[in-house]
Amino acid sequence: MLYAKIKDKKIQSIIDFLMNYSTAIIITVLFCLLLLVVNDHVRKKYSTDIVGYIENSMPLSIEEKAWIERNKIVFGADNNSPPLRYVDLDTGQYKGTTLDIVDAISEELKVPVIVKPYVFKEALINLENGNINMFDMFPSDERSKKYLFTTPIYRLCAIIITNQSNMGIDSYNDLEGLKGSTPEGDYAEEFLREKGINVQWVKKPNMEESMKLLLENKIDCVVGDEPVVVYFKDRMDKENKLKIINTTLYEKEVVFGINKKDETLKRILNKTILQIRKKGTIQKIQQKWFGISVSFDSDTSIWNFLAIVTVTVLFVFLLLFYLMVFWNRNLNREVNNRTEELYNSKNDLQTILDGLAYFMMVADSEGIITNANMAFTHFVKLSREQVIGSNIMDYCDLIFPVKNFQHIWDNVKKREKTKFEFSNEGSFEVEVFPINNIKNELIKLLFVIKDVTEINMTQRKLIQAEKMVHVGQMAAGIAHEIRNPLGVIKSYVYLLKKQSGVTGEIQEKSIKAIDSSVERATKIIDNLLNYSRMADEEVGMVKLDKFIEDILELQSHLMKNKNIDITVDCRIEGMLTLNKESLRHILINIISNAILAMPNGGKLKILCKKDGDNIVIGVSDTGVGISKKDIENIYYPFFTKREVGEGTGLGLYIAYKEVHKLKGEIVVESEEGKGSTFTIIFPDYRDMKI
Known part of the structure; x- marks a missing residue:
């Protein structure tokens, strides 16, 4: 069975591992797919990836603000590439799409941007030399060796334009060996060189000069930016001699080139470009120059949006599913762990219960036993299986004396202390x-x-030993008390023997004296025997004043010798039902202690009265009293302040135990030098349910 459990656990562990592994892979794949889709969406809309988007969304740092305050931003570019950037010959103003974007950057930064127009090649040289800070261009590997690049500002196509009569050009591959022209330094040269296309370049400072060569049939083609080529064709080719090749040469993102030393400016421009993109400023600029239907940015399609939503929903759903499975599996594992802990705890508890010598059992509200320890099952000579399920009342004759289980249940429910003794x-x-x-x-x-049983036997032996001590202490007084009636008897017997002429009156008087003396001696001996015999639990009828009188008679000689006055005020009439032996021993011990506390004489007062259903007996003396320090210890066994031989230290301990046997309590009030009062309070047995 143990092997099967281990095997099941191993199988479950393998299943848990596979579920965790496969679910983790699926979630990871979906998460990566979601990142890719979101990244594509961000790239198409903001021309940067997610990381760049997050970085560039941060506000300008203290370092970046300080750079703006210390430096001027100078933008330089081609002065004749309409509509991107050019100098208006009528107004002399520098205009174009790029210039509007530069103005938007200036407005966003709230600092002026200085504009310097150059021919294309000169702008590149001035940027490299640090005379200007920024210049819009296509990024490339070759250019990256000289410049830094910002995030893109727009996308731009390059096209080929040739004469209508030239039928041999359909793509850039057909340019091999032909004579062509483009503004000097234009990216088209680098692109075709990378493609391995050798063109015989006739370099000109701007697109307008290149287009003149083509119209004059001095070259085979012109390569350049689509908006610029279209602009000059519309303006210069009135006779429609030229044609644009339908195949795009390339389409790339345009960026601002930055001087290699201006890393801080690059971060500033990246953050500013993102902000004006978010505001839609770049899109508005493109609409201004090229119309609503024209945009250099690739719009995010509805399919891209749907893809993001779909992947996001799938990811969230699978994540929730995995969390539910993970939570459920953990919950099951926790339940199993708790169950195992509970099982172990139950076994531990049962082991503890079985290790105790006390008889222990648990019963429900109907008295049905639900558990029992080994000591109980051994005592009743049954197995635990036989005991569990049986009724507790089945053992009332053997070990459980109460006939009414519901009475006990109700008492405990009321939070009443439930404790009792029985003998069987x-x-x-x-x-x-x-x-x-x-x-x-x-x-x-x-x-x-x-x-x-053994505890009670030991306690009874202690009580008996204490009695024998008291008998020894009272022996001299009792001997004297018996000697007096014996002397009287002897005298009257002698008189009767020697005086033959005794009259009937004298004879009757002698017989009465002898009879009275014998009765007195018998009473003393009876009291002594009653006190010295082993105590029992017998409950009987007692007349309290007579009971106290008999106890005092045993101590009368001692009190007389010590000059102690005794007063008894018993206000209880009629018979009482109580344990006579317990009460006798309580009073003997308290009275003996009171006598010993008055070595030079004093007063002893005993007061008996009823207080409701309780009996109250007070014993007061005018002795030496008890100190506050000692009063807390007087009920401990063998505690005594007297000399060796004057006491065992068990008297008040036994009195305390006997009072509690009567279901009562004992209270002491004492003051050093003035005396003590011991009060015992206990119920009349007739008013108790035993």
């Missing part, structure tokens, strides 16, 4: 404890049954 081939003490649920509702009872 031994002495047992039963204590009942509540077992509550999480709502603090009583659901079960725990019965703890202690075998106190």
Whole structure:
């Protein structure tokens, strides 16, 4: 069975691993796909990736603001590439798409941007030399060796234009060996060189000069930016001699080239370009120059949007599914762990219960036993399986004396202390404890049954030993008390023997004296025997004033010798039902302590009264009293402040135990030098349910 459990756990571990591994792979793939789609969306809309978008969305740093305050921003570019950038001959103003973007950057930064027009090649040289800060261009590997590049500002196509009569050009591959022209330094030269196309270049400073050569049939083609080529064709080719090849030479993003030393400016421009993109400024500029239907940016299509939404929904759904599976699996694992812990805890508890010598059992509200320890099952000579499920009342004759289980349940439910003793081939003490649920509702009872036979036997032996000590202490007084009636008897017997002429009156008087003396001696001996015999639990009828009188008679000689006055005020009439032996020993010990506390004489007062259903007996003396420090210890066994031989230290301990046996309590009030009062309060047995 253990092997099967281990095997099941291994299989479950493998399944958990595969589920975790496969789910993690799927989530990772979906997450990567989502990143790709979102990244593509961001790139198409903002011409940067997600990382760049996040970086460039941050506000300008302190370092970047300080750079703007210390430096001037100078933009230089081609002065004759309409409509991108050119000098208007009528107004002398520098205009174009790029110039409007530069103005938008200036407005966003709230700093002026200085504009310097150059021919294309001169602008590149001045940027490299640091005379200007920025210049719009196509990025390339060759140019990256000289310049830094910002994020793109727009996309631009390059095209080929040739004469209508030239039928041999359909793409850039057909330019091999032909004579062509483009503004000097234009990216088209680098592009065709990288493609391995050798063109015989006739370099001119701007596109207008190149177009003149083509119209004059001095070259085979012109290569350049589509808006610029179209602009000059419309303006210069009135006879429609030229044609634009339908195949695009290339389409690339245009950026601002930055001087290699201006890394900070690059970060500033990247952040500014993103901000004006978010505001839609670049799109508006393109619409201004090329119309609503024309845009150099690739619009985000509805399919791209739907792809993002779909992947996002799938990712979220799978993530939620995985979290639910993970949570459910963890919950199952936690439940299994808790179940195992509960099982182990139950076994531990059962082991602890079985290790105790007390008889213990748990019962529900119907008295059905739900658990029992080994000590109980051994005592009743049944197995645990036989005991569990049986009714607790089945053992009432053997070990459980209460006939009404519901009475115990109700007492515990009321939070009343439930503890009692009984004797059945031994002495047992039963204590009942509540077992509550999480709502603090009583659901079960725990019965703890202690075998106190040996304890009670030991206590009875202690009581008997204490009695023998008192008998020894009282021996001299008792001998004197018996000697007095014996002397009287002897005298009257002698008189009767020697005086033959005794009259009937004298004879009757002698017989009465002898009879009274014998009765007195018998009473003293009876009291002594009653006190010295082993104590029992017998409950009987007692007349309290007579009971106290008999106890005092045992101490009368001692009190007389010590000059102690005794006063008894018993306000209880009629018979009482109580344990006579317990009460006798309580009073003997308290009275003996009071006598010993008055070595130079004093007053002893005993007051008896009823207080409701309780009996109250107070014993007061005018002795030496008890210190506050000692008063807390007087009920401990063997505690005494007297000389060796004057006491055992068990008197008040036994009195305390006997008072609690009567279901009562003992209270002491004392003041050093003034005396002590011991008050015992206990119920009349007739008013108790035993």
